[in-house]
Amino acid sequence: MIDSHTFAAGRMDCVELRIPARAEWVAVARLAVSAIANRLAFSFEEIEDLKLALSEACANCIQHAGAEGEGIDITFEVLSDAVRIAVRDRVGQGQSAACALPVASQMRDERTEGVGMYIIQSLMDVVEYKVDGRAGTELVMTKRVRA
Amino acid sequence: MQVHGQTGQPHVVELTGEIDVYTSPKVKDVITELIDSGHYNLVVNLEKVRYIDSTGLGVLIGGLKRVREHGGSVNLVCTNPQIRKIFDITGLVKIFGIFDDEATASRAMA
Numbered sequence: 001m002i003d004s005h006t007f008a009a010g011r012m013d014c015v016e017l018r019i020p021a022r023a024e025w026v027a028v029a030r031l032a033v034s035a036i037a038n039r040l041a042f043s044f045e046e047i048e049d050l051k052l053a054l055s056e057a058c059a060n061c062i063q064h065a066g067a068e069g070e071g072i073d074i075t076f077e078v079l080s081d082a083v084r085i086a087v088r089d090r091v092g093q094g095q096s097a098a099c100a101l102p103v104a105s106q107m108r109d110e111r112t113e114g115v116g117m118y119i120i121q122s123l124m125d126v127v128e129y130k131v132d133g134r135a136g137t138e139l140v141m142t143k144r145v146r147a
Numbered sequence: 148m149q150v151h152g153q154t155g156q157p158h159v160v161e162l163t164g165e166i167d168v169y170t171s172p173k174v175k176d177v178i179t180e181l182i183d184s185g186h187y188n189l190v191v192n193l194e195k196v197r198y199i200d201s202t203g204l205g206v207l208i209g210g211l212k213r214v215r216e217h218g219g220s221v222n223l224v225c226t227n228p229q230i231r232k233i234f235d236i237t238g239l240v241k242i243f244g245i246f247d248d249e250a251t252a253s254r255a256m257a
Contacts (some may be wrong), residue, residue, distance in 0.1 A: 021210075023169035024169045027165065027167070027169070030198075045228075045229065052198070056200055059167070059201070119236065119237065123236075
């Protein structure tokens with residue numbers, strides 16, 4: 001079990017990004033995480049994992065928080081051996097924490113409820129989900145560089 | 148996105164670029180149009196896809212569900228390990244036929 005505090009030691013740089021909660025802006029978040037991850041020793045595959053995990057988190061905000069025009073706040077904490085990404089919307093109970101495989105349930109229709117979170121859990125080392133009814137919901141996910 | 152097919156053979160949908168929450172609705176429209184016009188055997192070529200997320204998977208699952216109602220199927224062409232990985236971790240490799248090239252994917256439907 002990897003605790004998020006494992007990564008707290010040493011220098012940390014912070015990058016903040018706010019995108020509109022609309023589908024056409026998710027690609028910008030992917031570009032940002034790709035550029036940030038390139039500064040660490042992540043492999044190509046790990047960078048692709050980070051891009052997918054962040055995209056799923058943003059899509060979750062857009063699909064469940066709704067709120068056209070409200071922003072998605074993304075904070076990248078860049079450590080020497082890991083990156084921690086916080087994705088926040090401004091809607092209490094906005095992002096869905098549902099986590100499910102698509103195999104059985106999704107064959108009934110094309111909704112992908114829970115699949116995005118399942119993918120995030122599969123690709124990231126630590127995933128935390130926080131709900132604050134007033135401030136919104138926050139997904140914090142961490143991936144460390146493999147030795 | 149390209150669509151091509153011949154009578155009596157599976158229609159091929161060739162997707163390109165990034166299939167995400169923004170572009171998936173366009174893919175859904177194309178697949179829905181094909182199914183509505185009676186094409187129930189589809190090959191979706193993902194060789195030129197750089198990225199696909201769960202919304203893209205949802206469109207493929209929805210298409211598969213609809214063609215199966217008519218006795219059809221959806222086969223995929225995919226050799227990119229990053230794309231294959233998403234089908235692996237979600238278990239969708241057990242639902243879709245995934246092949247290395249269009250000819251093999253089409254023959255598998257015969």
